Amino acid sequence: MSEAISLMKGNEAIAHAAIRYGVDGYFGYPITPQSEIIETLMAEAPWNTTGMVVLQAESEVAAINMVYGGAACGKYSMTSSSSPGVSLKQEGISYMAGAELPCLIVNVMRGGPGLGTIQPSQADYFQTVKGGGHGDYKLITLAPNSVQEMADFVGLGFDLAFKYRNPAMILTDGVIGQMMEKVKLPDFKPRRTEQEIRVQCPWATLGKTPDRGPNIITSLELDSASMEKNNLRFQAKYRQVEANEVRYEEIKCDDADYIIVAFGSAARICLKAIEMAREEGIKVGLIRPITLWPFPSKILFEYADKVKGMLTVELNAGQMVEDVRLSVNGKVPVEHYGRLGGIVPTPDGVLEALKDKIVK
Amino acid sequence: MLQEIVIAGFGGQGVLSMGKILAYSGIMENKEVSWFPAYGPEQRGGTANVTVIISDEPISSPVVNNYDVAIVLNQPSLDKFQDKVKPGGVLIYDGYGINKKVQRTDINVYRVNAMDESVKMENTKVFNMIILGGLLKISPMLKIENVMKGLKETLPERHHYLLPVNEKAIIRGMEVVQLENKAELKV
Secondary structure, eight states: OOTTEEEEEHHHHHHHHHHHHTOOEEEEOOOTTSHHHHHHHHHHOGGGTTOOEEEEOSSHHHHHHHHHHHHHTTOOEEEEEOHHHHHHTHHHHHHHHHTTOOEEEEEEEBSOSTTOOSSBOOTTHHHHHTTSSSSSOOOEEEOOOSHHHHHHHHHHHHHHHHHHTSEEEEEEEHHHHHOEEEEEOOOOOOOOOHHHHHHHOTTSOSOOOTTSOOOOOOSOOOOHHHHHHHHHHHHHHHHHHHHHOOOEEEESOTTOSEEEEOOHHHHHHHHHHHHHHHHTTOOEEEEEESEEESOOHHHHHHHHTTOSEEEEEESSSSSHHHHHHHHHTTSSOEEEEEOOTTOOOOHHHHHHHHHHHTOO | OEEEEEEEEETTSSHHHHHHHHHHHHHHTTOEEEEEEOOOSOOTTSEEEEEEEEESSOOOOSSOSSEEEEEEOSHHHHHHHGGGEEEEEEEEEOOTTOOSOOOOSSSEEEEOOHHHHHHHTTOGGGHHHHHHHHHHHHOOOSOHHHHHHHHHHHSOGGGGGGHHHHHHHHHHHHHHOEEEEOOOOOO
16 A cells, blocks of 8 residues: 555646646636645645746736746646636636647536536536637547546646646536546655756747847738638648647457447446446447547548447537537447536446437 | 445535545555546535445546445435435445435444444544444444544544544444434335
8 A cells, every 4th residue: 555545526636736746836816626736735735845836826827828838938827717807818718729838728517508517527528629719719628537537637638738738628618627536646856957948948048148139929910811821721730739648548349339439528427327238238338538639530530430320428418419410420329428517427327228229 | 246335415524525534544555546526616514425335446436326325424414315325335424404204114224323323432523434334334434543544534633643543433423323213125
């Protein structure tokens, strides 16, 4: 039994992982069900140890713009919120995508629309992967399904964000944020020195050096021809991300007649439903997208020939189902089952939907 | 081994912390554990419940259909969760303030007069530990020394002087738990 195993909430795991990854600054504003992130950071007081800045901003809008400022200096900057707060951040996210600034945003989703409820939801899928802000941009989106992945994806999110100079998001919900599980936190990594940042981020606005001209970070480009060039560069980058960074998990798909597609908390609930279905002789497997963008279209297309039907299970009215349908391109029926407004589906409910909609 | 447990009662009764101690105790035995609260806007006086799963295998869903064990600490929780106990499963309740009893005959029902006992011990804060003692007596899913280790992990160090009184409360719970209905299972 190692001391390295802890029992903690998903939200707490994110906070600890951020400190251990060597994050330079967290800027946020409390909102249920993710307030434990800022609470844990405040309690850990990393400004005394690693020098990490933790700041409760005056609003979500202020927080995302503080992230912009930190990121422009090449710092590991992050924020977190829940659905209504993340809506407020969309302008800042679009600006960061346009200015090619890497950062990490955590959305612990709750039921909407509007102020909605504080209970879990996955109804911000469209907002996240289709661009909640304006303009042709993409957000690298990671969907953890355990407290362990909450911890692991902080580092992964920053790695991808900096690799592609693009904002990354951890898209999770009140189930994973609030539940406690065993977790092995990543090892401590020192924060980068300014010299290291200069090497890693030659674009960062850290002050001009004699060997180069001034760095300018902006999303503004009034000359349309140049702006089109910028957009084409972004698109080329997005195609690279799509080619290199798709992540998913396949469970019990080898002999499957049917496939459930689910991410995050819904995928956990589906695992139980799949065990129950297999006890009844229904051969069903799970494909769990880990990156929601880039979406694992290829593997779904490959399975379209092998199975009789697919069911997406989401805590929403049917959002990812559209991407699954696009992926299989009509080759196999794809149905959706979801609960709305903060209700979490049960394994029984999933099994019943599977029988009703797919296994006829 | 797979135990799916729900603990439900008023906020402030120690529902969530009892669940946390159970989960920690599970870790002490190298089990897989999950703890999922029905988090709500309620604090003290509102309703609270938590699902704790302790298993030898990795845990799939933190949300389950039915429970092996339901620990209910007030009437609304008893009303809500008695139908969700698996046939042959266990329901433990504190008699204080319960006037509508358990209807089901196909589950094992145990009563722990934890509120009364905690008053006798002149420390109503150990209420939830007395209940926990009752659970450990009837369902020895965890060893008491591991529960004590779990308790130590959950309590901040400045409160460690309270460990002996909590242990006493657990033992008291083991003594006072009484069977009220033995499950009649239709085969």
